[in-house]
Structure formats: C-alpha cells, structure tokens
Amino acid sequence: MEMPEPDAEILAKKAQIVARLQAVLPDGAVISDVAQVKAYECDALSAYRCPPLCAVLPSDTGQVSAVLKICHEMGVPVVPRGSGTSLAGGALPTADSVILGVARMNDVLEVDYDNRFIRVQSGRTNLSVTGAVEEDGFFYAPDPSSQLACAIAGNIAMNSGGAHCLKYGVTTNNLLGVTLVLMDGEVVEIGGAHLDASGLDLLGLICGSEGQLGVVTEATLKILPKPEGARPVLIGFDSNEVAGACVSDIIKAGVLPVAIEFMDRPCIEATEAFAHPGYPDCEALLIVEVEGSDAEIDFQLGRIMEIAARHNPVELRQSQSEEESAKIWLGRKSAFGAMGQINDYMCLDGTIPVSELPYVLRRIGELSKEYGLGVGNVFHAGDGNLHPLILYDANKPGDLELAERFGADVLRLCVEVGGCLTGEHGVGIEKRDLMVDQFTDADIEAQLRVKDVFDPKWLLNPAKVFPLQATQARRAG
C-alpha cells in the first residue's frame, strides 16, 4: 500500500514542532521518543506500519485546538486517532505527521434521562458509554465488535455499525451533536440535545468523514431504554441459498428482528472447534434475535420459526435460557478469533442487496478456488453487510498481496451487484484505490471539494479515503 513520501522539511523541523506542542500541552502529553512513538505506528490493519513524527494526547477541546493551530501554522499533517482499532488503516501515520490521540479524553460530561442523551468526551470507549447508563436501564445502541476498546471518536469518524443496526441504525442515526475542532483550531458546535439541525446537515456530513474534516472532541449521543428482554433462535440450513431466502422471507413477513447474523460452513466449523458453542453440522447458520417482554418474544420467535420451518432447516433451536442465549452468541462473537486460530486473515466489509446473497456467496467460493486461499463468511444478513474473512499466511512471501487482490475482487463484486465497498469499517487506506470502482471522477471531485471547505491546506488525515493520484495536487498545495 503506497503512502506519500514524507516531507523532508517537516522531518527537519521535528525539534521545533515538538517544542511548540509541549508548550501548549501538559507534561507527558507529547510523545516524541523514537522508541515510544512506535506504539502509534499502526492500527488494527497491522500489515502496514510507519512511526509518526510524534504523538500528542491532549485532555480537552482547548488543547486539541491549540495543537491543530500549531500544526496548521507549521504545515504539519495530523492523523486523528481514537483507540487505534480501525481495520482499514484509518489511523495509519506518515513519518511527517503528528498523531492526535483522544485516549485521555474519556469523561462523561452530562447524562440526561428525561431527554435521553449522554454527552461524552470522544475518547470514551463505546462499551463504557453504555456502562455509564445501564444501571439506570439505558444503553447506547451502535455495537461494533471492537466495542470494548474502540472510541466514540473513531465510531463517529467511520460511522460504525454493529450487529443490531437493523433495528437501531448505525452511529449517524444515534448521534445528536458534536464539538468539532477544525484544522485551523476553530471550535464549532454542531447539533446538540435537540433533534434536528438548522441549515445544512453538517452533523451527517461529519459522521463517516474519517477524520478528514475536523477532530471531534465531544459528542452528544442518543441513549435508549433497554428492552425488557431479548432472545435468539438458531437456524441451520443445508445451503447458503436457502438461508438467504429465509432472511428475505422473515423481513417480508413484517417481523423486525434486532439482529440477523449469518455464518457459513468454514466459519461454523472453525468456531465450533474454537469455542464449542454447540453449533449444528450444516452449510449455513442464522442467529435471529428479537426483543420485548417474554410473551412478545415468544410470539415473534413463533412467527420466525414458522417461516424457517417452510425452508426445511436442519436445525431449529429456540434458546430456552439466558445461558443458552449466551452460548449461541458466544460462537458468533468468537468467530473472528476462531478464524484467526487457523491462519492470518483479512476481514472484508462490503455490503450487498440482501437478495444477491446466494449469488455473491457462490462467487466468493469460486474466487477462493481461483486464488487458492480459504475464506469464511460471517456477517449481518439483515442489512447485507458481508464480512468475508480471507485466510492467508503472513510469513509466506506474496500471500498478503494475493489476499489483497482476492479481497479487491470481492469488493468489486459487491459494487457490481448494487452494493458498496464498505458497510461499517471505512475506506482508510485499505479501499482507497477501489473508490474509482464505485464512484465517477465527478463523484470523487465533489467529495474533495467538501474537504477543501473544512481543510483547505489538506493537512487532516490527507492520504486516506481517496486514491492518492486524485488528491496529489491538493496535498502538495
């Protein structure tokens, strides 16, 4: 993956840059030691690494503003970083960049149950947002798999999703307001505890802009009352096609499950061997979860099982206890870890129209044979967001590149059938060069012009999202 050449002038000014940053930050908030900055050399896309010039860990909006102002004046690129869990390289530095980490900004600023929101500093982890309100019966809905570690700042940057989006939406549907610091240090407030924005929906634009338009330091998030209960049903099928058809039929029947998760045979086998959730021996498996009171759950699961029964499932297992529910979910939640036991893997994130599921899974199987690399599929079937896991051997020369070419073919396939390159992980560096497969030059140019408004000097996370050649002139300016 190509990254721009570092600017020699900036590298030469390192001491001066560090000194100015130290002057506006508390002791220990500037990390410039060559050994220590290595901690910031990559995110969860760890195949790509580059230590930054230095890293800063400000404590509040004012400090973030001061840092950006200095970098703006000195023409230094800034790469914002939440918890560094991006699978797309969203927080990958360049050697001439300053990493701006929000990890020390994790306070809860306000909790308001009457108006159902929480205001937090953006470095707070996703799960600890729910943690702050769950004793009082509330939760924050978006639940990316990395929720134990990932920061709200990164969730906003990538517009993260999770398993429960079918009912609750993704980050953008649960975000009410942000405090945003622009690259020149200006602080703007967008939205707040009221529901609608006035004027253009800048909040919607910021969410998912991958840290390229500004740095979010505080966020007002919608919190929801916890449902009375939730329970899954596990359904096994002898083909992917039938499982796909069953998903469509459940949705068409008017039942809206909170999650519909899909796993194929390679994933089921790996997971069974790894976590022993007691999954059936079958080609495809669905976990369908509904919420409500006990009676409501019985009723909804009854409908779902009736529909499933028409598709001749090899297994139809309604959870009978909290314990059994946890076990059913355990398998799904450990699927990535289980695949990781087999080999290194690359996790893709394309979305397709649900109706194309059988065709796309068949094509992925064919590509797997062509490339000679194994693949397992585990994904959010209700919304068509696929996560094919391509297995490769990082120690085998050429294998990573082969896996990347396979991955690119799968993502192009997603676009071909009417879907997109990324459903919840973001473009980062990983899918930068595939943007031309989804967008015309004019579509891309329109997005670049939006960045021009927020960051005319192109200093914020500049080498991400768009193909490098499309942004070269702007980055050089």
Add this chain to the structure above:
Amino acid sequence: MMKPVDEQELGAAIAGAEGPLRIVGGGTRGVDCAGNVLSTAGMAGITLYDPGALTLVAKAGTPLAGIEAALASEGQRLPFEPMDHRGLLGLGGVPTIGGVVAANVSGPRRVQAGACRDSLIGVRFVDGRGEVLKSGGRVMKNVTGYDLVKLLAGSYGTLGVLTEVSFKVLPDVETSACVVLRGLDDRQAVAVMARALGSPYEVSGAAHEGGRTMLRVEGFAESVAYRAGRLQELLGGLGEVGVLDNPAQVSAMWQDVRDVAAFQGREGDVWRVSVKPTDAPDMVAGLGADAVLYDWGGGLVWALMPQGADLRARMGDLRGHATLVRGDSFARFHPEPAGLARLSAGIRAQFDPRGILNNNLLNGVS
C-alpha cells in the same frame, strides 16, 4: 418552466441557465424564491422496489402517494411518517418524494424511527455546475466516501437538484393504540412523555395538544395491547388515563398531529421550533402564542403566533432553532452561528458556485 425528463437534460438545463432557478417538486412545502421554474415532474417512477431487502428507489418527481401505495401493497411503509403541509399552508399540489427529501420532512414517528434523513440511503442529483453526482446507493449500511446523502437531505435544493432517492423502508404494523392522558399542564405533559419514551414499551409517538397528552404504540396486536396496558400502569398516577384502541381513530388522531390540524384555517404565523424537550414548556410560557402543539415528546414545538411577532427573540439564547413555516415577516430559517454559517456557505459555493439554485433560500434572504 423547464421540465427535464432525465439527468442529462437536467444537467444541460442547469449548465445553460443564465440566471437563478427555482426548483419545484410538487410545490406543496411553501418554499418560495425567485427564478425560472425548474420542475422535477418529468422524472418520475419507482425504479426499484425490493421488499425482501427493505429497499425502495424512486425518481425525485414521483408522487409520494404512489410510493406509499406501492409500499402498502407489500405491507411496508416509509418509517419517518412525512407530514403533509398542504392543509396548514392552504396549498394544493401533489407532494413528491424529492420534495420530502429536499425539505427532510418527517412526522411524529421521528422519536422512534428517525427523520427522513435517517431512512435515506442514497441520492442522485445534479449540482449547480450541471454535473450528475451520486452518494450512497441502495444498501442500508454504507460508509464508502463522505455521506453527501445526509447533506442533501434538508438542503432545500440549494446544493443540487435531486433526481433519484433510495430508502430503507420498514414493515407496516398490524395495529396501533394510543394511551391518552387528560388535564396535564405543559410541564407535566413533557414529564409524562419523557417517562413513556424512557420506558421499554417502544412508544412511536408522543404529543401534547389541547389538554390531551397522546402516546402511541404500534406493532402486532398482542404487543400493542400489552404495551398500552403497561404504559397505563406506569403513568396511571399522573393523570386521568384512557386507551384508544380503534386503529382508524388512532390513525386519524396521529394524522392530525402530523399535519398540525389544530392550526389549520386559523390566522397567524406558524413556527416550528426544535429544542431540548424539557426546555420546551418554559420557552412556550414566554412566547405569548395563540396555540401550541408539542410533538416528539416536546422536542418539536409548533407555535401559532400573532402575525409579525418575533418568536426567535422570545426564545432568548436557548439552544435550538425556529423555522417560520407560514408567514413572511422574518427569514424562514434560523440564522446559524458564524462558524457554521461560514462552513455552510463554503459548501454551497462548491456545489453551486454561481449561486443559482434556490438562491439565498438557506441564507434567510428569501
């Protein structure tokens, strides 16, 4: 009047325009500005409807009624319950789906299912340069590139003319019921609505008007009966409680809330105020309004004001904003803080460098 039939014609019309253009869908939203009329009526029709994927794609000039009928035939609906402005504004015309998106029109279910922008998953449009552009698509999880979909929703035609819009739709419900409390004052009503919306009983509408506080639940019959009962128990001590469980009556009641029927045919300016729900009663107390309707649990206040009364001045420095929906004594849209205004103006200048699309509408100089 120009009425292009496809994106190419529309692109040529905009690129060749020598002065301001006034973009018109059905003309039912009371949005007015100077310029040659450019109608989207020539671009109509549902281009894709996949009930099993909860997805509908339609050209911008498609009448809303046609879309709602197509969805109803498969037992589905638009989640955000778009308001019909015609009664309130005394207008005729046929609402189009493009107009719904351009004005981000939502209804009472916004508290549960989000606004129009939350269900919108893709747009195609032609910008002020005449370029055909797209963002999003037909899948409900999509973070590829910047989310211009949200930016276009509620941009009132100032960034581009929509040609096609895609939605995530939802199953329609088997039935609905409404828990009604009587005799609460505004502050009590907002507290009751907060309690109901903070309960696990999935309230899909919370409004207060004319001494009635209304809480809607929707779903399968068994669920609706159960949840209405639990709400009644939860709120029983707080006022005189009853349950309306005739679906036709419930539907009529919420259509009246949605379309602000209480103000229809009455003199005065109509304002729509977005605030933090618990701030609403105190704000209303200082308005001197002739009538008020609280929707969204208090987060949306409709106020009927004497003509020419400056509601914004009476809001003081409260966080939130007010739109003048009917009347012409003030700018339609709330002035934005300087930083946001500068960003918004910058974005408009990028998409429409000549400033010809619904010129000045969002600058408040209509």
